[in-house]
Amino acid sequence: MRDYLAVFGGAREQVSLAVQRIAAANSEWSPIAADHGWAVLAPKASAMRVRPLPARRGVIIGDLFERGASGPLQGRVSAISTPQASAEVVCQSLCRHYWGRYVAVVRGADDQGVQAFRDPSGMLDCVTWRAGGLAFVASTLPDWLAAAFLPVLAIDYPHVHRMLLDRSAEVGALGLKGVVAVNPGALQAVEAAEAARMIWRPQTFVGVERQQPKAAAQDLRDAVITTVSALTSPHRPILAELSGGLDSAIVMAALREVRSGGLHALNYFFDAGEGDERRYARDVASKLDVPLHEAERPDLVLTRIPDAAVTSVRPSLSALDGLYEQDLIQHARAVGADQIFTGQGGDSVFFRYATPLVLVDELSRIGLGALRPQSLAQTARRNGISVWALLAGALRRGSAPTGMPTLGFAVSDGATAEDHPWTLGLERWPAKRLQIEGLISAQAYFTATHRGAELDLCQPLLAQPVVEAALRLPVSQLTLEGRDRGLARRLFCDQLPGSVIHRRSKGSAASFYARVVTSSLGFLKPHLLDGRLAALGMVDRPRLEAALDPSQMIWTGGQLEILQAAVLEGWLRHWEERVARSPARLADPP
Known part of the structure; x- marks a missing residue:
């Protein structure tokens, strides 16, 4: 369960009275940490962690891990070198030395001005508002809060229209006025109407190659293994969804490398041929010696939209199938697991897309060397086109935005699509932009769900260390030998069966x-x-x-x-x- 509500104010008494009223309004919530002028509340069943920053500069809410460590941070957070460090410096230090699923709430060096920072993964949502002379930072906007603690709300209809036109708009700003959503990697002032400052940007890692290709590739594999190890509960069984595809197989292999026992794999299949990947899941489970549970995805007939899909500050397609959610929870409970691992995000991180834009990136990276006959032939073969069609496609699309899919029945609002802060300045790197757009869309995996309220959902391939390692690699290396996710296939070929490593098709729902x-x-x-x-x-x-x-x-x-x-x-x-x-x-x- 990942919900939280942080309250900040100038006086201890004011915050204390507010916390008492909030806790009295919902008996399932209680304060889990408090200090001078702040408090954090969470559901009583939650395992949410709160760590104070040094010098009473604020708190870190959620899971925090040291870089390279194989488990949660045990000691104090050392993100502030001096008591006078600015909020920007504090958050830059957090990004450099730590990673996790967290939100940091930082006071100014003069004890004034509360600012919220959402970690680069975005796994923990963050919205802010002011009410009753207090600053609030939360994962959502509970409807049981007293009116004195609620912002003045309105629907942002133009943004709702954009959400219909572009799914990536659902994971950025909200369709609500009166509250401010904080983007992953952004630092947002709560009290003042200031634009957010981007502390972490994926663009920082694009086109910067500081290592030899072999070492950079090994860093990607190490990042996957270390991240999975850090997220893994050491004493409880773990359930991993094993679709039969490459990404979930890689996560399963990483789990097997860091855990000798207590692992369970679960494969959901559909009765249609393209939705039945049990053959591949069985091959992976057999190779890794992990027990596999198979379940047919329950048929779904909608008579209403589930509350979990609509009551949070963002619409959640992931919460639409309540039968699947309940079935997954029951499978986890049956094996004693409170964590579920998935391979979500792997398509973007490892780069599954077939596109001539890879050639444009290579021209930006190495110039005319990208036109080597062997490279051109491999890229053309992967895209199923001739070399001439590849060159034409690269020239035609090299300067155009890649865009996101839209609904065919949505009416255009006539407005120019707003660029996400993560995609700015990537004109010379359209394939990398495509990868980053996929990472933006993958934020939808973190929206509210019933299973997420009951279990710890882990998406290690979208964690900051893995994403950074993949961003540092040129797309041509990620698509080694002209294959989608070619590098990932090579990095884990010794642990996975050939049926999955050499598979060219992908299951479909x-x-x-x-x-x-x-x-x-x-x-x-x-x-x-x-x-x-x-x-x-x-x-x-x-x-x-x-x-x-x-x-x-x-x-x-x-x-x-x-x-x-x-x-x-x-x-x-x-x-x-x-x-x-x-x-x-x-x-x-x-």
């Missing part, structure tokens, strides 16, 4: 989502066609109606996009109702 949509049309049609997104003109109703026609789905697909829109629709309805109940509102709906 498309048929499962198609069944979900077609079996749920009785709910989805009125939910979307007569919903708020349609009423506000954000979706083209005729195109949406066509997308919901089963006879058209066979040819057009798009079922996952329909479900994304359904979750956003539910989220918008929930928050419009909540804003309407608020004592004060910034603005009425348009």
Whole structure:
């Protein structure tokens, strides 16, 4: 369980009274740490850690690990060299010497001005607001808070529209006014209306090669192993989702390297051929000598959008399938595990994409050397095109933004898409930009879910050390021998079966989502066609109606996009109702 609520104020008495009122409003929450002018609350069942910064400069909420260490930090945090160090210097030191799943709340050197820093992985969400003369930093915005501690809220309709047009917008700013979301790697002032300062940027690692290729590649493997070791609970069984694909297999191999026992693998399969990867999961489990549990993914018929998907500050597609969530929790409980490891994010970190943009990156990196016949032939073969088509594609797309997929029935708002802070300045590196856009989209894995409230979800491939090691490597090396995730395949080839290392196909859940949509049309049609997104003109109703026609789905697909829109629709309805109940509102709906 990863929720928290931090309260900061000038006087100890003011904070103490606020904490008493907050704890009285919800008996499942209680203070877990407090000091001069601050306190942190969390659910009583939570294992949330709180570490004070030296010189009473603030706190670190969440898990913190020293670089290179194989377990959680045991001693004090030494991120402040002097009591006068600025908040920027403190957070730069945290990024340099530590990593984890944390939010740091830092006071200014003069004991004034609270600032929130979200760690570069973004695994712990962070929103800030001011109310009742206090500063709040939290993972979400609980609806049980007293009105005195709540911000004045309104829906940010233009941003909701952007969320419909671009899924990556869901993991950046919020569709709410009155609260401020902190991006991963950003330092945000809570009291003042100041723009966030980016302390950590992925661009810093692009195009900077300080090691020989072999050493840099070994660093990537070491980062995976060390990160998995640090996250692993030493005394409890561990459950890992083993899809049968490469990324989850690598995480399973890393777990086997750091743990001799207490490991369990779980494979979910669908009845359609492309959704049944049990053969590959069995090969991995046999090679690593890990017991494998197999379960058919329960069929899902939607009659409503689950609360977990809409009640947090961000819509959560990951929480849509309540049957899967409950089944996963039951499997974990059955083996005594409170941690679940996944290979989520590996497609981006290890670079799975087939794209001519790799050639553009190589031209930026080594100049005309990128035009070597052997390199061109490998890249063209990987993309399934001729060398001439590769060159043409690189020239045509080299200066264009790669963009994110949009919903076919969404109405354009006519506005220029806003660049995420992580993608600025990458004009010469479009393939790296594609990788970083994938990392941005992967933030959706950290949104609120029922399973995340009950268990410790671990996504080691998206941890800061692994991401940094992958960003330092040129895409041409990540796609070694012209293969998607070619370097990752070579780094773990000794531990994994050849069926997975040499596999060129990838499993698909498309048929499962198609069944979900077609079996749920009785709910989805009125939910979307007569919903708020349609009423506000954000979706083209005729195109949406066509997308919901089963006879058209066979040819057009798009079922996952329909479900994304359904979750956003539910989220918008929930928050419009909540804003309407608020004592004060910034603005009425348009």
